[in-house]
Amino acid sequence: MESEVTTAARTLRQELSGSDDAGRAMADQIAELLHRADAGQDVDADLIEVLSTEPAVRSRLAVLLPPEDGERSGYSPLPGLSPMGGPGSPAFEGFICPVAECGYRYPVFEAGEEPPPCPRHGCELILAV
Ligand SMILES: [Zn+2]
Numbered sequence: 001m002e003s004e005v006t007t008a009a010r011t012l013r014q015e016l017s018g019s020d021d022a023g024r025a026m027a028d029q030i031a032e033l034l035h036r037a038d039a040g041q042d043v044d045a046d047l048i049e050v051l052s053t054e055p056a057v058r059s060r061l062a063v064l065l066p067p068e069d070g071e072r073s074g075y076s077p078l079p080g081l082s083p084m085g086g087p088g089s090p091a092f093e094g095f096i097c098p099v100a101e102c103g104y105r106y107p108v109f110e111a112g113e114e115p116p117p118c119p120r121h122g123c124e125l126i127l128a129v
Helices: 004-017 021-038 044-051 055-064
Strands: 094-096 105-107
Touching (some): 004 055, 021 044, 044 055
């Protein structure tokens, strides 16, 4: 099974390939490592090293990777509300309820998709960053 780092790196490579020269250079490095990952090598450490050289990319990686146990205190998804299945779900990209303690999340599968209102508050969801 593919590691979470590899999955996140694929997403980041796509995002970077559409950015500036430095971003594309990093995308090339990531592509190289992903190629090795496809060949069955464990490149997680190398990927993290490349992705950590740029602070903006590193923080984006932190968003894409699922939180580890004990990290992000106060993070407690409400069971039954997340269509992605709550804890252990893959990297989250999408919309969240603006009410901090609500925790409702709506993942985006296609660009431009309109999220439904929060089922608990009826308010518009905001883009998660
Ligand atoms: Zn809500």
